Amino acid sequence: MRRLWIGLTYIVFFLLIAAPLGKIISNAFSQGLPGFRDALTRPEALHALMMTALVVVTVTVLNTVFGIMTALYLVRAEWLSSRLKNLLNSIVDLPYAVSPVIGGLMIVLLLGPDSALGAVFEHIGFNIVYAFPGMVIATLFVTFPLMVREVMPVLQEIGGQQEEAASTLGAYGWKTFWKVTWPSIQWAVTYGVILTVARSLGEFGAVLVVSGNIMNKTQTATTLVYQDVENFNVTAAGGVALVLAAFSVGLLLLMEWSKKRKEVR
Amino acid sequence: MHVEVRGLNKHFGNFHAVKDVSFEITKGHLIGLLGPSGGGKTSILRMLAGLETPDAGEIVFHGQVVNNLPPQERGIGFVFQNYALFKHMTVYDNIAFGLKVKKANKSFIRDRVMELVELTGLKGFEKRYPQQLSGGQRQRVAFARALAPEPQLLLLDEPFAAIDAKIRQELRSWLRELIERVGITSIFVTHDQDEAIEVADEIMIINQGRLEQKGTPWDIYKEPKTTFVATFIGESTLIENAAELKGFKPAEDSRSTKALIRPEYIEVGDRQEFKMASATEKGIVKHLQFRGSEWLVEVEVNGHKLVTYRSLEKETLQVGQEIAVLVHRAYLFNDERSWIQENSLKEDPMPVYI
Secondary structure, three states: OHHHHHHHHHHHHHHHHHHHHHHHHHHHOOOHHHHHHHHHHOHHHHHHHHHHHHHHHHHHHHHHHHHHHHHHHHHHOOOOOHHHHHHHHHHHOHHHHOOHHHHHHHHHHHHOOOOHHHHHHHHOOOOOOOOHHHHHHHHHHHHHHHHHHHHHHHHHHHOOHHHHHHHHOOOOHHHHHHHHHHHHHHHHHHHHHHHHHHHHHHOOHHHHHHHOOOOOOOOOHHHHHHHHHHOOOHHHHHHHHHHHHHHHHHHHHHHHHHHHHHHHO | OOEEEEEEEEEEOOEEEEEEEEEEEOOOOEEEEEOOOOOOHHHHHHHHHOOOOOOEEEEEEOOEEOOOOOHHHOOEEEEOOOOOOOOOOOHHHHHHHHHHHOOOOHHHHHHHHHHHHHHOOOOOOOOOOHHHOOHHHHHHHHHHHHHOOOOOEEEEEOOOOOOOHHHHHHHHHHHHHHHHHHOOEEEEEEOOHHHHHHHOOEEEEEEOOEEEEEEOHHHHHHOOOOHHHHHHOOOOEEEOOHHHOOOOOOOOOOOOOEEEEOHHHEEEEOHHHOOOHHHOEEEEEEEEEEOOOEEEEEEEEOOEEEEEEEEOOOOOOOOOOEEEEEEOEEEEEOOOOEEEEEOOOOOOOOOOOO
């Protein structure tokens, strides 16, 4: 009986992960190494990978800063009433519950060219939707809970007393944050950064809606894969997908490492 | 430093945690804030430190109102109940923190930290992290850390609560000595009356947000000003109607006068042991317990259970034995007032002069 379950687990694992991964690799190299290289050095592929990198870096920086700030306010701020804190706390989880496509749609409706706000921005020559800022906002929406949810429990666990102690010893906000709070949360933040990178690297739905998927302009690696598949260009799709998969594996290893550090602390 | 507090009030939501507390502390004194848990002691301490903002009232250090000063500017040292040591820093860095924040020069920091390490008996532990220390050692680090920037006022929140009984005893006298040597005005919070009595120059009893009484331990023990203080300090038995006790017939109408009797107010023994046998009452020994240095005697008098101690030197009593009981004095109180009364029959009404 036990053997059967173990066997079943292996089969599921194989069907869900190993087989698709193998297929991606074989597709990517279906025309040998030159085919793989051509798929990646197409101008649109290079542009898409660069777009993805830009979005990932921008989103990760913003999400880290605002995520830590939100977590700090939700846990420490005494001037926020507890009811407001509870409300904010549940809103943080909203992106988990809302489909990314709907998240993207909300941004288009709110900031698109047809909306009042969007028109204002367009007037001053700053496009949000179907441009880089919109893609960043959409990805931020999707990744927002990741950092907050990593940092909040750690802040709650260490409590506010070390920070209070620092203040009675003469240290003000910044000093206290860097010398006292940061060393305690740094591994949680690292973990949150890795999750954010992984999530924004793979984000598809929200970005697709917001970016309009314009080749050489707003196309990211994931939306390029989607388009290649639509065009039956399987080799090209496999090549880009393999690059994304390689990054994911790398991140997974990093994640394991940082999780261990987080536990040891 | 000289500390003065006037009309201090604090609410937490609907809970009135500190009610109109005023007091003054002389420079160099060691004060114990004593009272049951949840009575508002820690809130008072935190307001002194600036970690909590009072709703009303003034806090004055050295004749200067400090209400609007943040904790960083108040020149205080705070020792937290769980020490709140920086756990990613070594003992050395913990102690040096306050000095580094003030940007003192390196060699001064070094000298000061080593001096404190020496003073707190932590020599050889400078490179350790807080997790590698015992509870008592952590307490000392917290203490040294608070003292390092040379504060004017030291505030300690339940400093011994997290330490086991035996080491607590040692630390108490150590702390007392150290504070005396440093000469710093200190306030500590405790719910343990032995601790307060043993360590403090003066005790402030706090109950339900109110300051019940302030005075030396002996004064408070001897002359409790309120019923709460009388019941809280020392052990005592409550008698609902004081008139039922022999020798305590109050002059005025008295149905509502109650009495509190401490064990040391009571003497028990054979009738012949007493000089004024007429003042004694008959009692029956209900229970005996050996307490190491004396007997704990529970005796029933007129349906009231009284508790007292009896020396081991005296003849050992038996359970069920009929004995004489003399209540020397009692703490009497009714709705209007409270007072201490001596047994009126103890004075010989017809002294015989030879």
